[in-house]
Amino acid sequence: MSQLPVSIAQHYHERTKYAPETISAKNKGLDWEKQPIPFKDYKVGTNFDLKPYFSQEREQFTSEPSKTWWRLSQLLLCSYGLTARVETMGPPLYLRAAPSAGGLYPAEVYLISRGTPEIGRASA
16 A cells, blocks of 8 residues: 655645754743734734724623624634743733743734725724
8 A cells, every 4th residue: 555645734844843852942031121022013014903893892892883893803803812821030921811932922913904894984
């Protein structure tokens, strides 16, 4: 019986995965003074404050626009939001729903809209 070829995804995984022997070989102490910036600040587009929607239940919002904002806040929180804050000897370490080795979070989430009425109302 011939062996099935390895998919490119499996090949990539095998070549890049972490293993105890490779992690310990590169073990260096943490330099708390040289941490990467934990958040990016983009000067383009429009910002919308979704924080009021994070800790509330959907039933508390009665209008359709506010329900839409609640759904959007939950989508973004569950897909890439901060899930915990860890106190350290230096600045706090923030953890996200999408884990990343080293906490550098190379992925980003962008919301692109074609001008929905809710976004138009929120910017007013």
